[in-house]
Structure formats: structure tokens, C-alpha cells
Amino acid sequence: MLVQTVRGPDGAERHVVQAPGMRLGVPDDASPCDLLGAFSSTVRDSAPYSRALARAIDDYGVPPGAELALIGHSAGGAAVMSLAQDADFAARRTVTHVVAIGSPVDFKHPASPDTWVASVTNQHDIVPSLDGQGAGACLDPRPGWYVVDYTDPTHLFPACHAIEHYTTNLTDDLPEQRAEIDRNLARYRGPVIRSQVYRLFDDGPAARRASGSRRRSDDRPAPRRRPPATVPDAPRVARGANATDHGELLAADSRETAECADRLRVLAARLRTQAAAPDWLFATLHDHITACVTASEDLAEAAARIRDLPPTPRLATAPRPQR
DSSP: OEEEEEEOTTSOEEEEEEEOOOOOSOSSSSOTTSHHHHHHHHHOSSOHHHHHHHHHHHHHTOOTTOEEEEEEETHHHHHHHHHHTOHHHHHHSEEEEEEEESOOOTTOOOSSTTOEEEEEEETTOSGGGTTSOOTTOSOOOOTTOEEEEEOOSOOOTTGGGSHHHHHHIIIIIOHHHHHHHHHHTGGGOSOEEEEEEBOOOOOSTTOOOOTTOOOOTTOOOOBOOOOOOOOOSSOSSOSTHHHHHHHHHHHHHHHHHHHHHHHHHHHHHHHHTOTTSOHHHHHHHHHHHHHHHHHHHHHHHHHHHHHTSOOOOOOOOOOOOOO
């Protein structure tokens, strides 16, 4: 996640929190952004992801009463909405805006009636409907929200759920809706005076920690630092030829992730040429580019280490004794 402090047009300092979507990989690992965490964020009022966001905001030092804009994609949108509806959190900070992009948030409501909420959903994207509702239904539990529910020629899922796809739609296909969201976030327009990227972890007592990262004594999440790639003591892949195959697979994943970062950079450069593009889009792209680069480097290093594993001779199978 990314936390930023901006100096608004009136000179006041405000804070923006950007939460990414589900993290690909093991369904249940040390990250609250895994598949299990994403599901919890959808169906529960308080989940590991939203609690990890709250701890990171505390660690960053957002002062009591400070104004916050919470922006999230996919499970990140559900998590920031859960945070906005937490009465204790809302009593300590002023959540002025929530923007959820491609997120299942229909049955979540901010604790403060003054919080402005925008929900952006592509009708071909199934993720916003995972809470059983989805935009465009006959039941509307979202009075007062700014809902952008649209269609485009892309019917393929998960392509239409990707953050770069939503960003392109907002930039090229939805100029009026983008301008309305940007207008409501006008108080957050201005220079970024501080940024901090966090790597989040589950809050359970038996949560697993990534190598090189430790929980602080006060239970706060540590700032994101890329840990050195390591090979587990008991690898799940076989040594020898199978290890080589898995190393090649990791290397291919590394290249694909790096290509994703390149595509996002091209998109960001394209947005720079359009003065109307809102600042929060650039910040979100920067967060995802950073995540892609980090993942690509980790995958490449892990692939190299797996390739270097010494081959293990196959053991001859002893014949079964005759009865």
C-alpha cells in the first residue's frame, strides 16, 4: 500500500491512502491481500486487510483528526471501505473521500455521513458482484454515492478487472465521470511532500513473516523493504531436472511481471501528456509499478537460486518382498 501527504490548494496537509487489489500467489500466505484476505474483505466488516491498513496509517503518523482520502482497487477498495465504516477509526481521523474501483462494496457504508463515496465498476467485471449485489441491480443500497457503472467492448475477464484497464477507461472513455471524481478530490490536488510504501502482513498470532521482515514490538507493520530471496529448507520442487523446469517457470513469471511494469510506465507517460488526468491515477500507477518491479526482481533471483541447486541422484526402488 502507499500513504502520501499532499499540500492542498489551501496550504493544508492532507493524506491519501492507496490500497492495491488481491495479491497473486498462494491463496493463504502472510499477506492480508491474498485470496483468503480478499474474500474476508468482501464479506466481513473488519478483516485482516483493513486492520493492516489501519496499523500502517498509525505507523505513518497521520495525526488525529487529519483528513484522509482512501482509494482502493478490487479487494483494496473493499478494505478501504471497511476502514471507512469502522466507527473507532472514523472517530480518530476524518475520512473525507473513498474511491473504490472494481470492488464489491455495495453493502458497506462509511461511519460518517459526510464521507463522499465513488464506486467505479465495469459491468463485464464479475468481482464487484462477489458481494451478491453489483451495480445496476434493482436494489440500491447506496443512496448519495457517485456510482460509475459502465460497459466497454472488452468482455474478457480478468482483463477487464485489471487496474490498467480501469485507468484507461477513466482516461479515454469516461472523461466526464473522471472529471467529476477529480473535482470532488480537488482539495487533495497539490505537491506530494511525503510518500511511504508499506508491505502488509496478516494480524493473526501465527502469521508467517517474509524472510528479512519482523513484526515490531508494538505490532505495527514494518515499511516495505524488499527481503533477500531465499530458498526454503524443504523446497516443494524436486531437485535436478524438475528444479530446472521450475526455475525456468519462475524466470518466465519474472519477465511477464517486468513487462507488466513496462506497460504501466507507457500508460503513465501517456497520461502525463493529458493535463486533465487526476493526480491519484499517477500515484496508483506508481504503486503498481513499484510492486511489479519488486516482484520481478524477487522472481528472477529465486529462479537463479533454484537453477543452482545441485542435482540429487534418483534412488533405486527396492523390490517388494514376495509373500
